[in-house]
């Protein structure tokens with residue numbers, strides 16, 4: 001039995017995100033994914049959602065103090081090898097989270113700029129976008145927007161591959177070290193291509209598109225894999241490659257529960 005932090009070789013990852021009562025996205029997706037990848041998972045809740053496969057029925061944000069205290073509790077005692085942010089909901093929560101991330105100087109920070117759930121529910125208030133760009137993105141080692149999120153963050157319309165490259169460059173200029181623009185929302189019907197930009201090179205990750213309704217939580221799961229892999233010492237390219245493989249299997253094995261969009265499979 002390992003007694004203290006010094007003796008323990010288990011890598012740790014923290015998710016700062018919202019709860020999905022249906023278990024498919026948010027904190028639940030992140031912790032299941034961390035477990036699957038054999039990383040010790042921790043969480044700081046930013047909001048509780050009443051949610052199932054039909055959608056988000058209610059959102060209850062935590063107080064700023066509650067968010068800050070959870071992160072402090074982990075920072076003061078356990079520490080972490082990597083941290084991701086998901087649903088942050090408001091500018092004041094983003095500011096509190098950014099302050100804590102700066103305080104602990106965690107190096108492996110993954111920001112999934114969650115904005116709108118598939119069913120249309122807002123998971124980030126409109127006025128919080130500026131704060132995300134100003135306070136949080138400059139602290140990120142990796143940011144993982146889908147195309148609509150990349151459009152909001154850059155003010156661009158993204159149609160072509162060249163547009164994706166331009167959007168990635170603009171996000172780099174904000175101060176994010178590595179940008180992954182996910183291809184799930186693009187118009188290609190047969191393939192999905194994710195684009196990684198590290199400030200110098202572009203890398204693409206292409207897979208066959210899968211026709212399924214069970215894709216709830218894909219974004220959360222994808223960024224959770226990157227976080228777990230960074231915690232274990234992978235570089236960003238390896239972490240994104242692992243995330244692409246994991247999410248492909250997770251969508252292929254999606255779970256047909258409920259009456260709506262079932263979740264992706266976290267033990268793919």
Ligand code: PLP
Nearest residue numbers: 018025026087114117118216217
């Ligand atoms: N609920 C929470 C708490 C989330 O963090 C997210 C996504 O990031 C979602 C819902 C959205 O899930 P999806 O759009 O995959 O259905």
